[in-house]
Amino acid sequence: MTPLSRRTVLRSAAIAGGAALGVSTARPAVAADTAAIAFIGATVVDGTGALPKTDQTLVVRGDRIVALGPRERTPVPRGARIVEVAGKYVIPGLFDSHAHSGEWADISPRLNIANGVTTVRELFGMPHLHEWRGRVDAGTMLGPRSVIASRIIDGPATTGGPEFLTVVTTDAEARAAVRKARKSGADFVKVYSGLPLDLYDAVADESRRIGIRFAGHCPDAVPLAHAAAAGQRSVEHLYSTSYSASTREDEIRRLIAEGGGERGDLLGWITRIHRLEWMAAGSHSPRKAARLFATLVRRGVRMVPTLVVNRVMDRPGEVDTADPRLKYLPAAVTGYWAQAFQSFFVDSRTPAEQAEWHALLDFRLEFTGAMSRAGVPILVGTDGGDVPYVFPGFGVHDELANLVEAGLSPMRALQAATVEPARFLGLDRLLGTVEQGKAADLVVLDADPLADIANTRRIHAVVTRGRLITAGERTLILADVERAAAAVDRAVPVKGGCCFRGARKG
Numbered sequence: 001m002t003p004l005s006r007r008t009v010l011r012s013a014a015i016a017g018g019a020a021l022g023v024s025t026a027r028p029a030v031a032a033d034t035a036a037i038a039f040i041g042a043t044v045v046d047g048t049g050a051l052p053k054t055d056q057t058l059v060v061r062g063d064r065i066v067a068l069g070p071r072e073r074t075p076v077p078r079g080a081r082i083v084e085v086a087g088k089y090v091i092p093g094l095f096d097s098h099a100h101s102g103e104w105a106d107i108s109p110r111l112n113i114a115n116g117v118t119t120v121r122e123l124f125g126m127p128h129l130h131e132w133r134g135r136v137d138a139g140t141m142l143g144p145r146s147v148i149a150s151r152i153i154d155g156p157a158t159t160g161g162p163e164f165l166t167v168v169t170t171d172a173e174a175r176a177a178v179r180k181a182r183k184s185g186a187d188f189v190k191v192y193s194g195l196p197l198d199l200y201d202a203v204a205d206e207s208r209r210i211g212i213r214f215a216g217h218c219p220d221a222v223p224l225a226h227a228a229a230a231g232q233r234s235v236e237h238l239y240s241t242s243y244s245a246s247t248r249e250d251e252i253r254r255l256i257a258e259g260g261g262e263r264g265d266l267l268g269w270i271t272r273i274h275r276l277e278w279m280a281a282g283s284h285s286p287r288k289a290a291r292l293f294a295t296l297v298r299r300g301v302r303m304v305p306t307l308v309v310n311r312v313m314d315r316p317g318e319v320d321t322a323d324p325r326l327k328y329l330p331a332a333v334t335g336y337w338a339q340a341f342q343s344f345f346v347d348s349r350t351p352a353e354q355a356e357w358h359a360l361l362d363f364r365l366e367f368t369g370a371m372s373r374a375g376v377p378i379l380v381g382t383d384g385g386d387v388p389y390v391f392p393g394f395g396v397h398d399e400l401a402n403l404v405e406a407g408l409s410p411m412r413a414l415q416a417a418t419v420e421p422a423r424f425l426g427l428d429r430l431l432g433t434v435e436q437g438k439a440a441d442l443v444v445l446d447a448d449p450l451a452d453i454a455n456t457r458r459i460h461a462v463v464t465r466g467r468l469i470t471a472g473e474r475t476l477i478l479a480d481v482e483r484a485a486a487a488v489d490r491a492v493p494v495k496g497g498c499c500f501r502g503a504r505k506g
Contacts, residue, residue: 033077036061037468041071041086045450047418047433049411052450058090060440063466068436083468088460089448091414092434093118093441095421096144096396098236098304098381100124104330105132106484108385108392109143111328114477115393116443116456118464119145119431121381121421123216123236124152124164125186142477144464145441147188147425150181152216154192155199165192174202182212189214191232193239193269197221204230220256220273225292228299234424236304236381238364239273245289245367246280267344270313278356281363289367293374302424304381305368307361307402312389314361316345317354325391328481330488337388345388369407378403379424380417397457410453440466 039058046053057074059067067074076082099120101108109132112120122129125148133148135141152165153174168174181189189207191200191214200222207214208231215234218227224244227235235241243252255276296303312319321341326334349357372378380403382395390398396417403413422432430439442463447455462469469477 032079033061034079034081036066036077036080037083037463037466038076038080039083039085039090039444040076041084042088042090042444043448044068044090044434045411045414045448046435047092047415048435049415052089052448055086056090058434058442060442060463060466060468063440065434065436065438065440068434081468083461085444085460089445089455090434091116091443091445091449091456092418092432093439093443093462093464094396094417094456095119095121095380095432096382096384096393096417097121097234097379097421097424098123098306098383099392100383100385101129101132101392102333102385103128104484104488105135105141105143107329107481109136109141110477110481111391111393112144113142113393113462113464113469114459114474114481115396116459116462117144117393117396118441118443118462119147119421119427121425122146122148123190123383125150125181125184125190130185139465142464145431148186149188149190149215150184150186151177152190152192153177153181153195153203155194155196155219168195168199168203171199171202174199175206178203178206178212178214179210182210186212188212190216191219193217193220193273195219195222197226200227201230204232207231220276223253225295228295228301233300234302234304234379237306237383238310238367239277241303242277242280242284242363242367244292245285246283247285247288248279248283249288252276252279267348270344271348274353274357274360277360281360284363284367286370289370290374293371293376296371297375302377302379302420303368303371304379305364305406306381306383306399307364307368307406308390308395308399309383309387310361310364311398311402312341312387313345314357314364316341319389321389323389323391325394328391328478328485330485332488341388365402365406368403372403372406372408372412377420377424378408378412378416379421380413397454400453400456404453410450413453414449414456 037060042056042058044053044056055071057071094117096117099122101122129148132143133146136143154165154167156167156169166177168177178189189212191203200219203214213233215232216236218224218235218240220240224241243249246252380396380399382390382399384390384392384395400413400417403416404410419432422428431441440463443459444461445455446458446460449455460471
């Protein structure tokens with residue numbers, strides 16, 4: 001018998017040890033790295049649109065993905081933490097492209113992370129959000145990455161409480177509001193529904209002049225194609241977006257110009273725009289819509305339809321007002337939600353009006369699907385934290401389901417919460433896909449999201465900036481949020497937001 005060399009003995013021992021751990025013996029060995037985490041056996045849905053890749057090894061070190069590939073060909077550092085994920089699915093961390101995170105640091109940010117939402121785009125620039133971002137970036141607070149809007153800029157016919165808005169009435173005031181937004185550290189300027197056309201144009205021009213983006217609602221008085229040409233690169237919600245696809249557009253524009261209502265009269269505004277949206281839905285022109293969508297594509301406009309909001313507003317009879325997720329929010333919020341929901345969406349409508357609202361949701365779903373088929377990029381946004389029964393974090397999964405109902409494939413819907421917002425925000429070199437070198441923002445699911453988009457709710461683990469949150473840790477986070485919510489004094493006033501908070505019933 002030929003004597004065994006020391007190299008042969010060591011190789012045999014390594015093979016035996018690997019077999020005992022259930023690890024492929026064909027995997028190349030690399031240097032020791034006890035700081036690494038290796039996910040073994042995953043099916044990776046990388047967000048690029050490529051077919052899922054099965055039996056993958058994904059290695060994270062620090063806040064980056066340092067290796068990704070087939071199990072048998074991807075080295076795993078010795079001493080790495082091994083996480084067996086055979087039978088599970090890895091997707092990119094999710095984005096909420098329209099969030100309102102409220103005022104409690106241990107509630108909304110944690111709900112987002114527990115739901116795999118690792119990046120949020122905040123649509124109201126409250127000062128504490130900048131503080132939170134600094135703490136999250138420093139690693140002293142658990143929460144998502146964030147991109148933060150300015151204080152909202154609106155016109156004199158504002159639909160919300162003035163304490164939450166910068167109301168402008170002249171060209172000089174509009175331009176000054178844009179400059180103030182940039183000085184305050186906002187990542188972009190937010191415009192709102194009550195801006196008249198001339199002041200909107202002043203905001204757009206000043207934003208271009210000083211080099212800051214602007215986004216937000218498409219104001220009632222501003223045609224969507226005009227907003228696209230002016231440089232607005234995202235439109236939040238579907239309010240007013242269908243007017244330009246109506247054969248009765250001239251009549252709708254005349255009614256808008258006639259105005260009506262008082263400042264802060266949210267119910268009055270909702271009633272007025274419902275009448276206009278109902279007219280637009282009944283006179284929808286596919287030919288005009290196709291021309292409009294082509295303009296949006298050419299101008300690079302993204303749509304954030306927030307169908308989850310419309311589902312609440314349009315079909316209040318289908319809303320679960322005893323939703324078990326209410327336990328994750330303070331009584332100050334849930335009590336306000338119950339009152340606002342009843343006042344605005346139930347008591348104020350006749351049965352005939354409720355039937356119209358119910359039918360409008362079908363139109364909105366069709367309109368969104370048509371936009372997507374025309375090539376308009378859709379982004380998942382929720383308005384979570386601002387609108388009754390739209391829950392921070394959880395709402396992203398609700399909206400994914402809405403987009404699939406609207407006709408997007410599960411892959412396209414998933415991209416609307418991953419790579420599309422990353423591209424829009426100019427973060428696609430870092431975020432939005434599962435690729436070597438990208439940030440380690442990941443969600444591990446127990447089932448295939450492409451087979452059923454509802455499977456994005458079946459979260460096994462979350463990775464945020466390279467930090468692994470296991471199933472057990474996620475359960476503890478949710479329990480901590482529930483305790484934090486219960487500890488908030490019921491009498492604490494609700495702050496923040498832009499639409500319902502601070503607005504009066506009429």
